[in-house]
Amino acid sequence: MSKVIEQKKQVVSEIAEKLRDSQSTILVDYRGLDVAEVTELRSQLREAGVEFKVYKNTMTRRAAEEAELTDLNDVLVGPTAIAFSKDDVVAPAKVLNNFAKEHEALEIKGGVVEGSVASLEQIKELADLPNYEGMLSMLLSVLQAPVRNFAYATKAVAEQKEEQGA
Numbered sequence: 106m107s108k109v110i111e112q113k114k115q116v117v118s119e120i121a122e123k124l125r126d127s128q129s130t131i132l133v134d135y136r137g138l139d140v141a142e143v144t145e146l147r148s149q150l151r152e153a154g155v156e157f158k159v160y161k162n163t164m165t166r167r168a169a170e171e172a173e174l175t176d177l178n179d180v181l182v183g184p185t186a187i188a189f190s191k192d193d194v195v196a197p198a199k200v201l202n203n204f205a206k207e208h209e210a211l212e213i214k215g216g217v218v219e220g221s222v223a224s225l226e227q228i229k230e231l232a233d234l235p236n237y238e239g240m241l242s243m244l245l246s247v248l249q250a251p252v253r254n255f256a257y258a259t260k261a262v263a264e265q266k267e268e269q270g271a
Contacts, residue, residue: 113164120160120168120187128194130217131201131228132177135159135186137210146204146211153196156189176222180215194218195234202232 124130135143150157160168162181169177188197198216205211216223218231 116160117164117167117171120165121171123156123187123189124168124172124174124217125220127189127191127217128219129190129197129223129231131188131197132180132214132216133186133188133201133205134183134212134214135210136184138208142208142210146200146208149200149204150188150197153200154190154192155197155200157186158189159184159186174217174222177215177217185214195231198228198232199234202229 135146138146147157162183162185165185165187166178166181169175169181188201190197201211201213205213213225213228215225216228218227223231
């Protein structure tokens with residue numbers, strides 16, 4: 106009996122650690138998805154570097170209390186799968202939101218973003234943001250614009266002086 110309790114305590118502390126260490130955590134209801142669809146979802150999440158697991162709600166509730174995220178208890182009803190991302194805040198929200206658009210059976214229930222419980226609306230807003238590479242690309246283009254404009258202006262001045270000299 107005590108062996109089982111020890112195993113459960115270990116699982117609870119594992120979930121709590123993942124909740125604390127993850128950049129973002131998204132909880133979903135996966136009822137109605139068949140095996141092929143769940144396999145496809147797991148594959149998409151794995152490609153994005155997201156861990157996707159199913160835990161018992163009672164263990165997840167205890168882990169949420171341990172991680173001081175008791176507001177999650179409201180969404181821990183019915184079958185719940187959890188997507189954890191340690192590296193990218195946007196990845197799980199983006200993958201799950203896109204998958205939910207194609208498969209109505211998948212329902213996003215809630216989540217945690219950078220240590221704070223997030224509402225469904227916040228998660229959907231997060232899903233609309235570009236990923237890390239997209240944001241980096243935007244930043245680089247913003248940083249390059251003044252240099253590019255200066256180069257064009259310098260070239261125009263040089264051409265104008267060349268015309269005047271000729």
